[in-house]
Amino acid sequence: MTMIFSDADKAFAADVRDYLAANLPEELARKVRYNQRLTRDDYTGWQDVLAARNWYAVGWPAEAGGPGLTQTQRYLFERAYGALPCPHPCQFGIAMAGPVIFTFGNEEQKERFLPGIRENRDFWCQGYSEPGAGSDLAALKTTAVREGDHYRVNGQKIWTTWANWADWMFCLVKTDLQVKPQRGISFLLIDMRSPGITVRPIRTIDGDHEFNEVFLNDVMVPVENRIGEEGQGWTYAKFLLEFERFSMSGAARSRRVLSEIRADAEALGRTGDARLAERLTGLEIELLALEHMELRLLARSVGGENPGPEASKLKIRGTEIAQALSRLRVDLHAEDCLVHSDAFLDALEPSSNPAAGGAVATYLNQRKLTIWGGSNEVQRMILAKQILELG
Amino acid sequence: MSHLDDEIHMLAETVDRYVADRAGGRASGGDAWTELADLGWLLLPYPEAAGGLGLGAAGVSAVMQGHGRGLLPTPYLPFIVMAGGALARCPRAADALAAVMAGERRVAAGFAVGRPAAITAEPDGAGWRLGGTQPHVLAVDEADAVLVAARPGAEGGTGLFLVGLDLPGVTVETYPLPDGRRAGRVILNGVALPAADRLDDGDAAALLGDVETATLLAAAAENLGAMQVLYEETLAYAKLRKQFGRPIGSFQSLQFRLVDMWIKLDEVRSLVASAAAAGDGPEAAQLAVAAWIQSLWSGRSIGEEAIQLHGAIGMTEEHAAGRYVKRILVNELLFGAPERHFARYRSTMQG
Ligand SMILES: Cc1cc2nc3c(=O)[nH]c(=O)nc-3n(C[C@H](O)[C@H](O)[C@H](O)COP(=O)(O)OP(=O)(O)OC[C@H]3O[C@@H](n4cnc5c(N)ncnc54)[C@H](O)[C@@H]3O)c2cc1C
Numbered sequence: 010m011t012m013i014f015s016d017a018d019k020a021f022a023a024d025v026r027d028y029l030a031a032n033l034p035e036e037l038a039r040k041v042r043y044n045q046r047l048t049r050d051d052y053t054g055w056q057d058v059l060a061a062r063n064w065y066a067v068g069w070p071a072e073a074g075g076p077g078l079t080q081t082q083r084y085l086f087e088r089a090y091g092a093l094p095c096p097h098p099c100q101f102g103i104a105m106a107g108p109v110i111f112t113f114g115n116e117e118q119k120e121r122f123l124p125g126i127r128e129n130r131d132f133w134c135q136g137y138s139e140p141g142a143g144s145d146l147a148a149l150k151t152t153a154v155r156e157g158d159h160y161r162v163n164g165q166k167i168w169t170t171w172a173n174w175a176d177w178m179f180c181l182v183k184t185d186l187q188v189k190p191q192r193g194i195s196f197l198l199i200d201m202r203s204p205g206i207t208v209r210p211i212r213t214i215d216g217d218h219e220f221n222e223v224f225l226n227d228v229m230v231p232v233e234n235r236i237g238e239e240g241q242g243w244t245y246a247k248f249l250l251e252f253e254r255f256s257m258s259g260a261a262r263s264r265r266v267l268s269e270i271r272a273d274a275e276a277l278g279r280t281g282d283a284r285l286a287e288r289l290t291g292l293e294i295e296l297l298a299l300e301h302m303e304l305r306l307l308a309r310s311v312g313g314e315n316p317g318p319e320a321s322k323l324k325i326r327g328t329e330i331a332q333a334l335s336r337l338r339v340d341l342h343a344e345d346c347l348v349h350s351d352a353f354l355d356a357l358e359p360s361s362n363p364a365a366g367g368a369v370a371t372y373l374n375q376r377k378l379t380i381w382g383g384s385n386e387v388q389r390m391i392l393a394k395q396i397l398e399l400g
Numbered sequence: 401m402s403h404l405d406d407e408i409h410m411l412a413e414t415v416d417r418y419v420a421d422r423a424g425g426r427a428s429g430g431d432a433w434t435e436l437a438d439l440g441w442l443l444l445p446y447p448e449a450a451g452g453l454g455l456g457a458a459g460v461s462a463v464m465q466g467h468g469r470g471l472l473p474t475p476y477l478p479f480i481v482m483a484g485g486a487l488a489r490c491p492r493a494a495d496a497l498a499a500v501m502a503g504e505r506r507v508a509a510g511f512a513v514g515r516p517a518a519i520t521a522e523p524d525g526a527g528w529r530l531g532g533t534q535p536h537v538l539a540v541d542e543a544d545a546v547l548v549a550a551r552p553g554a555e556g557g558t559g560l561f562l563v564g565l566d567l568p569g570v571t572v573e574t575y576p577l578p579d580g581r582r583a584g585r586v587i588l589n590g591v592a593l594p595a596a597d598r599l600d601d602g603d604a605a606a607l608l609g610d611v612e613t614a615t616l617l618a619a620a621a622e623n624l625g626a627m628q629v630l631y632e633e634t635l636a637y638a639k640l641r642k643q644f645g646r647p648i649g650s651f652q653s654l655q656f657r658l659v660d661m662w663i664k665l666d667e668v669r670s671l672v673a674s675a676a677a678a679g680d681g682p683e684a685a686q687l688a689v690a691a692w693i694q695s696l697w698s699g700r701s702i703g704e705e706a707i708q709l710h711g712a713i714g715m716t717e718e719h720a721a722g723r724y725v726k727r728i729l730v731n732e733l734l735f736g737a738p739e740r741h742f743a744r745y746r747s748t749m750q751g
Binding site: 138141143144145148167168211212214216220284339340343344346347348349350369372376379384385389 | 536576578583642654708711715716719722725726729730734736739
């Protein structure tokens with residue numbers, strides 16, 4: 010199965026590639042290439058570059074102020090994007106809050122929130138998970154009690170990525186404790202500067218600070234910040250899951266990482282290493298299978314079919330391959346990975362072998378890929394139930 | 401049970417208590433190395449004729465499992481198993497070994513498993529002049545001397561030299577490893593040594609080969625201790641953590657994965673136990689190398705599963721899983737990935 014791309018599509022892909030290549034700052038590219046930690050300014054500066062062409066909210070339809078790309082163009086965009094060492098853009102506004110607002114929000118909400126997301130003026134975070142509610146999200150306990158034209162919100166969110174940087178959080182809360190869990194959930198947008206919000210950092214296994222605990226103590230949220238109907242939050246969250254899975258294969262990025270590892274192996278004079286060559290070839294074939302699974306799914310959705318939950322297979326294989334690549338990088342550099350330097354990881358200090366400098370941290374950090382965004386076990390449950398119809 | 405079995409059994413209990421005390425924060429607060437000396441662990445592997453306790457690989461295995469379980473920072477492996485192990489095999493190193501056993505001298509290991517000597521030694525009058533850089537010397541910042549393997553001039557072979565870290569021409573650059581332990585580069589710039597500081601008997605290659613085998617078994621035992629905790633913590637968490645109204649351990653797909661972790665752990669435990677009990681027998685080296693390789697195969701898989709089955713909490717710096725995973729990974733980077741030892745394994749099966 011191969012896709013035949015039209016001349017217009019090819020011209021679009023070339024435009025994307027040229028614009029990104031011309032505008033990706035060298036220093037930022039180096040940080041991404043060597044897996045160094047990015048700052049909030051790194052992200053927002055780069056997202057401004059994307060927003061200048063309206064490619065930050067790249068998946069949005071024209072009605073929502075997005076570029077209104079076709080499915081094929083979306084795919085070509087991802088491919089061109091992943092081929093370069095561009096930072097992975099922050100997704101919470103453009104891929105989650107935005108689509109819920111433009112699909113289920115009222116006109117006033119669309120006007121109020123969409124431009125800030127699209128133009129990269131507001132930084133968003135996702136307040137779903139709680140200590141007792143991970144894979145079983147419906148078990149969440151944070152409550153929102155109506156008092157006049159406000160909700161009084163109490164509870165705790167956890168693993169909230171970039172809550173420390175965020176202006177806004179979209180949040181699932183319980184507005185009705187009497188009904189079946191899924192039916193008592195509402196979708197609220199919370200201003201992170203509201204009184205009663207405390208954000209506490211949690212360090213990840215690689216020493217980075219990505220996620221946080223968010224405590225909500227009598228936070229007053231105006232009723233007009235509720236998206237859609239009270240009690241329908243679960244439906245919106247599920248809608249998002251499907252929206253998200255399609256873009257989670259990371260195949261283009263993995264292809265770039267694979268070629269980087271190949272280049273490192275050459276630089277180390279390891280091209281004659283038969284075992285290494287076998288592993289690289291093996292991973293390349295696995296990656297090719299992933300790319301062609303994705304293309305087939307794309308062809309079907311261009312043909313008007315909704316692939317729905319089947320896209321879970323892309324998340325499963327994509328994350329497994331990305332993890333295998335991060336392991337291969339450690340194996341390639343072996344004892345050169347032994348020198349740990351936070352100053353290097355924070356791009357404050359050079360390294361004699363920068364490709365090795367971030368290898369262990371990345372291997373550890375990439376363990377998250379199979380846990381977040383619906384763990385790979387949860388994705389397999391979805392496939393077993395909904396595609397294989399195993400009850 | 402033999403007399404030796406009794407002693408190992410008692411040692412293992414002492415190790416357990418020591419590790420539990422450390423974990424509970426009831427450590428003496430004194431110097432940990434002195435504690436190990438007081439416990440007799442510094443003399444435990446060496447032959448009785450040399451003043452040791454003669455507990456050999458079985459004793460080392462018990463102590464190293466404790467290091468893995470408790471993530472102890474004490475450099476038992478490089479100082480006692482590697483440097484001390486080499487000294488114990490050098491006929492002219494009795495004094496140095498005695499000082500190591502007494503805890504008076506702390507000698508780091510200036511040689512790497514499976515790597516040719518990085519240092520060169522040129523004859524210089526009656527003595528030697530050493531030059532070169534030895535990378536990744538574990539815990540060198542806690543040592544006062546380093547035992548380096550060096551290629552002596554035109555002679556060929558490998559020599560073992562005891563180099564005081566305070567000698568002129570010695571520079572040490574230390575850095576943290578990804579698991580928080582420390583190592584350093586030892587840079588020797590024309591370091592002059594008297595002939596007496598060369599300790600081997602003409603060629604240290606064979607004795608270093610034996611030390612490497614002992615090192616791999618000791619590191620396998622440490623990995624075993626670490627993955628034992630990873631397994632136990634994950635099992636306990638699966639029974640405790642509830643999602644969808646049930647403990648996650650009641651989901652069959654996770655049950656199977658925990659069973660696989662348990663089997664992988666047992667594979668390492670079995671090889672380490674047999675290798676430790678094999679003494680100097682014909683199978684000892686083969687089992688030791690196999691134990692090391694299996695400890696990495698099992699260790700990777702158990703570590704990755706431990707994080708995965710804990711979910712996001714397993715991704716935190718605060719949770720123990722990551723620290724154990726890093727210890728096993730750093731051991732692999734220090735002592736060599738499985739594939740690097742296949743040839744060594746095959747060579748143990750010849751003859
Ligand atoms: C780096 C990182 C960033 C994150 N950022 C955010 C964020 O910004 N906002 C947010 O809301 N959340 C975020 N999360 C949380 C993430 O969504 C959850 O970790 C995920 O939903 C899993 O929940 P849990 O961690 O509580 O694990 P649990 O649900 O407790 O699961 C533990 C293990 O059991 C497995 N399991 C659970 N149920 C079953 C079952 N029925 N059958 C088989 N296996 C099962 C899981 O797959 C997992 O392996 C983040 C997580 C990580 C790691």
